[in-house]
Amino acid sequence: MNLRPxxxxxxxxALAQDDPWDDGAWxxxxxxxxxxxxxxxxxxxxxxxxxxxxELLDNRNTLEEVRWRxxxxxxxxxxxxxxxxxLGYDGIEEDWKAEIRDLxxxxxxxxxxxxxxxxxxxxWGTGDLVFxxxxxxxxxxxxxxxxxxxxxxxxGDAIRVTKFxxxxxxxxxxxxxxxxxxxxxxxRFSFYFPPADGNIAPxxxxxxxxxxxxxxxxxxxxxxxxxxxxxxxAFYAYRGFSKQPMFVPMNAxxxxxxxxxxTGLANAETSFYDSRDGDDQLRFLLGYEWEARRNFTVGLxxxxxxxxxxxxxxxxxxxxxxxxxxxxxxxxxFTFYSPSDDDYYLxxxxxxxxxxxxxxxxxxxxxxxNEQHTFFNQLADASNAYLRVRFHY
Amino acid sequence: xxxxxxxxxALLILGSTVAAETxxxxxxxIAKADIASYYAGADGRSEVRMIISDAQGREQRxxxxxxxxxxxxxxxxxxxxxxxxxxxxxxxxxxxxxxxxKDDDRxxxxxxxxxxxxISAGDKRTxxxxxxxxxxxxxxxxxxxxxxxxVETSDSFYILSHTPKDLGSVEFANYQTWIDRQTFLPxxxxxxxxxxxxxxxxxxxxxxxxxxxxxxxxxxxSDLLTGGKTDMQFRYIKYDVDIPDSVFTERSLRNPxxxxxxxxxx
Numbered sequence: 001m002n003l004r005p006x007x008x009x010x011x012x013x014a015l016a017q018d019d020p021w022d023d024g025a026w027x028x029x030x031x032x033x034x035x036x037x038x039x040x041x042x043x044x045x046x047x048x049x050x051x052x053x054x055e056l057l058d059n060r061n062t063l064e065e066v067r068w069r070x071x072x073x074x075x076x077x078x079x080x081x082x083x084x085x086x087l088g089y090d091g092i093e094e095d096w097k098a099e100i101r102d103l104x105x106x107x108x109x110x111x112x113x114x115x116x117x118x119x120x121x122x123x124w125g126t127g128d129l130v131f132x133x134x135x136x137x138x139x140x141x142x143x144x145x146x147x148x149x150x151x152x153x154x155x156g157d158a159i160r161v162t163k164f165x166x167x168x169x170x171x172x173x174x175x176x177x178x179x180x181x182x183x184x185x186x187x188r189f190s191f192y193f194p195p196a197d198g199n200i201a202p203x204x205x206x207x208x209x210x211x212x213x214x215x216x217x218x219x220x221x222x223x224x225x226x227x228x229x230x231x232x233x234a235f236y237a238y239r240g241f242s243k244q245p246m247f248v249p250m251n252a253x254x255x256x257x258x259x260x261x262x263t264g265l266a267n268a269e270t271s272f273y274d275s276r277d278g279d280d281q282l283r284f285l286l287g288y289e290w291e292a293r294r295n296f297t298v299g300l301x302x303x304x305x306x307x308x309x310x311x312x313x314x315x316x317x318x319x320x321x322x323x324x325x326x327x328x329x330x331x332x333x334f335t336f337y338s339p340s341d342d343d344y345y346l347x348x349x350x351x352x353x354x355x356x357x358x359x360x361x362x363x364x365x366x367x368x369x370n371e372q373h374t375f376f377n378q379l380a381d382a383s384n385a386y387l388r389v390r391f392h393y
Numbered sequence: 394x395x396x397x398x399x400x401x402x403a404l405l406i407l408g409s410t411v412a413a414e415t416x417x418x419x420x421x422x423i424a425k426a427d428i429a430s431y432y433a434g435a436d437g438r439s440e441v442r443m444i445i446s447d448a449q450g451r452e453q454r455x456x457x458x459x460x461x462x463x464x465x466x467x468x469x470x471x472x473x474x475x476x477x478x479x480x481x482x483x484x485x486x487x488x489x490x491x492x493x494x495k496d497d498d499r500x501x502x503x504x505x506x507x508x509x510x511x512i513s514a515g516d517k518r519t520x521x522x523x524x525x526x527x528x529x530x531x532x533x534x535x536x537x538x539x540x541x542x543x544v545e546t547s548d549s550f551y552i553l554s555h556t557p558k559d560l561g562s563v564e565f566a567n568y569q570t571w572i573d574r575q576t577f578l579p580x581x582x583x584x585x586x587x588x589x590x591x592x593x594x595x596x597x598x599x600x601x602x603x604x605x606x607x608x609x610x611x612x613x614x615s616d617l618l619t620g621g622k623t624d625m626q627f628r629y630i631k632y633d634v635d636i637p638d639s640v641f642t643e644r645s646l647r648n649p650x651x652x653x654x655x656x657x658x659x
Contacts, residue, residue: 041478071483075651106648114648124506148531150505164644227643230490230498232511258511260496265513291515326445353523356453356479391478 041069048386049147056201064091126267133236133254137183146386175219181243194380208245231259249276262292343369343376411521419541429577431533431608434632448620472640502646526621576607604632
């Protein structure tokens with residue numbers, strides 16, 4: 001990789017480390033981020049390794065990388081320009097990586113219309129790590145490998161227009177060139193391949209043909225939403241393609257509701273995927289989250305997926321979060337369990353925020369089940385534990 | 394709205410008399426203290442910074458801007474909190490619809506995931522963004538949650554003792570406040586645990602007047618058991634700036650309202 005961009009950025013990072021709070025007399029110095037550009041971000045090293053080897057793959061590790069995050073935003077005139085970019089080396093792919101996660105211009109037209117144009121990460125819907133009407137790209141490889149949760153959402157090049165009004169808010173997202181999920185290719189993780197009746201890890205890695213890059217293959221996503229009293233209502237529509245291979249043309253329609261119930265929060269969401277190949281799908285989600293004890297939160301979800309060509313899939317999820325020491329320590333366990341597939345995926349993590357600069361995360365991705373072809377159990381040999389160290393500047 | 398105007402007029406007319414009068418009702422004093430601490434003006438903005446120190450003297454920092462709008466005096470309120478420091482929480486936005494007769498509605502925007510996360514009603518006596526301050530210290534404890542007793546009236550302070558109605562919901566057995574007789578701002582609060590020890594103290598070091606409202610500008614909370622403390626400062630304070638209702642919506646989570654966050658000339 002050409003290292004020149006890195007060198008160019010060095011002086012900027014040196015500037016960013018000139019912390020305005022280090023001047024001692026904090027009464028006098030309130031920072032000047034309002035007046036100009038601020039550069040911030042982090043440097044991170046991550047290492048993750050399998051509990052057992054995957055015979056199909058040479059590298060036992062699932063995560064082996066260093067990355068440098070650069071973030072900034074500045075405001076020329078009435079426009080806000082923001083940037084989030086990662087540079088780093090990935091030891092699994094044996095390559096330098098550069099990714100822009102956010103490079104957008106945001107501005108307001110008139111009183112009530114916001115435009116955000118450029119590369120951006122987008123999220124909507126009420127599920128916790130379960131997605132129905134959120135058909136924005138996701139990166140499951142990062143999610144399974146032990147990267148930060150943030151990387152589950154992949155960026156896409158899009159134009160987002162939001163119209164706000166008392167009666168109804170309208171979100172419209174146009175992604176001119178289809179942006180698929182980052183799917184399993186056999187490079188970092190092997191995956192189940194029905195004709196082989198087993199896992200494969202092809203070389204070169206599996207790559208599915210994507211829809212032609214033309215405007216008529218763009219993605220359109222729509223959300224109508226409103227909060228009345230404490231209840232959030234939303235309706236969704238989507239026109240595009242299924243986000244996983246083989247990228248079948250589809251439309252989707254759905255709705256969600258989220259509101260306080262008892263001492264917690266309840267949500268329900270449904271979505272209907274109208275697929276061009278006739279293999280339609282209905283998705284349904286019910287969730288409830290509450291603080292069971294001081295600093296201890298419990299979340300439960302029931303998820304259903306009914307597809308014409310397959311048996312109905314049921315899934316239960318559970319999120320337990322415990323924070324201690326004024327949020328210095330965070331213990332978390334997220335469990336996916338499917339009674340119909342008889343498989344599971346556990347995500348225990350422990351994060352320690354040592355200071356405003358240093359944080360540490362250890363965690364594991366544990367997959368298992370009974371039958372090799374099920375969604376989580378195909379990753380049984382990918383079960384891993386990882387450690388990440390981050391320095392924020 | 395009408396009630397507030399009426400109250401404001403009444404205060405204008407009666408202001409001097411009220412200040413000179415010595416109050417004897419604990420409930421009346423605490424009601425005035427609640428207004429003075431959390432409801433100054435019809436709305437307001439302030440920048441806030443905190444230094445969080447543990448017993449070993451290790452420090453963390455937080456900096457954010459708060460916009461507030463009152464629906465009713467001593468009633469429901471809206472808050473928008475936009476973080477600027479440290480870098481791992483930069484651009485994180487917190488939206489609160491505070492309710493008096495039901496649980497608050499709270500949303501947190503996590504920019505990394507573009508996620509509007511709704512937060513379930515929780516224990517309000519837990520750390521606010523890692524500080525020794527609790528959520529309840531920042532947004533106000535409902536006067537109706539405690540029984541109040543006027544213990545002593547000194548030259549400068551009303552000294553009150555407060556006992557929670559629901560002992561199970563809090564970590565203290567009671568607390569005592571020193572309320573300034575002129576401004577009705579609590580200048581010191583000491584919390585006593587069930588063992589009878591004072592274990593937590595909130596102190597106000599500086600008060601200044603902004604747009605006619607005496608306002609705390611420097612305060613500290615100390616954890617007397619562990620030796621940790623958080624110092625908090627408020628700056629760039631403005632009241633009655635007519636922040637519209639529309640600022641306190643999901644729109645501001647994704648696209649913070651620049652005009653209202655802009656630092657005013659002091």
